[in-house]
Amino acid sequence: MISRKRILRFAIGKMLCQDGWAEKYNPKNQFHVNQYDYSTCKEYLAALKEKWQEYEDPECELEGYVDVSKYSNYDDYAYDVDTYRTRLEWHDEWDCDCEFDVNPCDFEYEEYYINALKSAWKNKYDPNNEHTNVDPCDYNSVEEYHKALMDE
Known part of the structure; x- marks a missing residue:
């Protein structure tokens, strides 16, 4: 029979692991994704990446250039989104009619x-x-x- 102590240790260990995911991928908790809602780091990170995209590229206009699934941290993703958004501004300035x-x-x-x-x-x-x-x-x-x- 499994003891209560053992179950408690397992639960605490799992929570510490989940806290580690949050500390690594969402240290400021700015995206309000609860790590305890996910069984694996992969699931947590997928949910977090959806939030990153909702925040940075809600219309998914840059999805073909900046694939959020390929990033492991928000700062790199946000930087690349900003870079490509700047490039689209060049297009607006030089070829806004999409003639070329x-x-x-x-x-x-x-x-x-x-x-x-x-x-x-x-x-x-x-x-x-x-x-x-x-x-x-x-x-x-x-x-x-x-x-x-x-x-x-």
Whole structure:
């Protein structure tokens, strides 16, 4: 027969283990996920990651770039979400009409994105390189570049 003491030790040991999960993955308890509701660390972490995503990317717009399931801590996930959100801002600034198939999330630096985007301008508006005097790198918008080509 199992003694009460043994059951109590097991329960306390399990709770200490669950407290360890919370300390490691949610030290400030900012996501209000109760570690005692989960039998395994894997289950707890999955629930916690859902909260991370609800907080950082509720519309799941960055899910294809920042997969919360691949992260083991909130700070790294939040940093990457912020990084990709900044890259989407480049898109809003440079190609808000989604006219060109250049994804800013594929580039580490804005300068690289802009260079690729300007190459796409050239491919669309001067594919045969007929306007050698008009360089898309000299223009701040596709409209300016297109107008310069028309004026030449």
